[in-house]
Amino acid sequence: METAIRRVGLIGEGDTAERVAGLLAATGVRVAAAKNAAGLADADLIIELLEGDRQERAKVLGEAAAGVNPGAVLATSGPGVTEIAASIPGPGRVIGLHFTFNPFEDKCLVQLVTGLETTAETLTACRELVEKAGAVAVTVKDLPGLTMDRILASVINEAAEMYDTGIAGIEDIDRVTRLCLNWPMGPFQFADALGIDHVVATLEAIAADEPRYAPCRLLRQMSAAGRLGKKSGQGFYSYPR
């Protein structure tokens, strides 16, 4: 990896893909978005922003790897960097890029996720691009939930259990967390904003290795019942359409 990243191929559709495209295009790199790897052959960096399971994402990146030059960086937005890299020739160029768009202001956090094989060059090239785009970069080893998702999901899980066992009410828990702990939102507000299905999925992914993180009964039931938060109009709070 000798040169900086100049051409980025994004695989994915929807809001996140658009926002990532916008973020990176502002640096002057050429950004092409597509539904799959075809047509992205000249990219230095391919980022898959699909929401699929690891096998699907590995498949897509594998196809991309076949089409691009051997020095191109292949980035996954989801967990399992090491596992995905294992199925791709040149695993050192595989990295994770996890984008968090700050819900309160125009700021983006990018977690650069390193797998067992990820090379320092790959990491540096991505970091430089991210920082050039004005985003905040942190480096994280591949662990389910990474940093923020994992920490928030744990707190949400605890808060849900506290509510379910009658310790305190939803609004009271959120109020105390905001006023006394200075959180920008309470745990239930966070849950509704992140999506309860997303929180449950994060906890289940962590729990696969560490059973104590299993989502509590209330969260599982809410997810099963379609009470997902803002996106479904009902979570811990109601969001009338």
Added chain:
Amino acid sequence: MEIKTVAVLGSGTMGHAIAQVCAQGGCRVFLIDIKEELVRNGLARIKKFIQGSVERKKMSAEEAEQVLSRIKTTTEIKTAVQDADLVIEAIVEELKIKHDTWRQVDEAAPGRTIFATNTSYLSVTEIASVTRRPDKFLGMHWFNPPQIMRGIEVVHTEKTSPEVRETVLALCRQFGKEPAVCKDSPGFIANRLLGVCRAESLKLYDRQVASFQDIDTAFKAGYNFRMGQFELADLVGLDVALIGARTLYQELGREAFSPARCLVMKNRAGDFGRKTGRGFYEYQ
């Protein structure tokens, strides 16, 4: 029931400030501690804060005088509580000392007086058990500094009467606070959630998933948290953080609350955070 007179036990960091808030809220206040010197210091701190409020035009000089005129100091429990509608205890976090104090207060206070403890980590139920009025006993957990922090946890036990709870909630609102109701349980709301958040964050550092600076950065950049968990722990004191973690771990018995190894090691090294010039970060 209207709360007109409040006795505040303990003129330390929390006690003196709670007394100030009560006086500002229109109550007559008796501030009591075991030594004359301690209550004098407490009153001096109140005066200093109020003086600052006047200088910053947050309070008029007349108001300041009025507030101060409502506060009396004493070292005699009987003097402090014999007319009190509410007693708020903010003394050292040791059960035996709280028990000894509350027994004396229970003897000296009229039957109508409500008892509130500012304990952070002890059981309100257990503290209440030495009095003959557990129906009038609850927790009023204030946050530092009481003059500024709007949140209060009003902690009820199985025996706390709903009327007493409502009376205290109304008083909190009279003081301009936004109270939350909570069952007596380890860590109540805030400290329990903080316990999980802190343990989780510090353990990610234990596992070398990221540097502690990056974990703090992620908190702030991703979701606008004002402080990261490592900065916050340094500010609070890593000794205080470890005691809190051990208490919750003992009470709740779950791995989620076990103290992180890095927290234990910092304590062993004598690096307690800002107060010693070094914690996770270094301070001048």
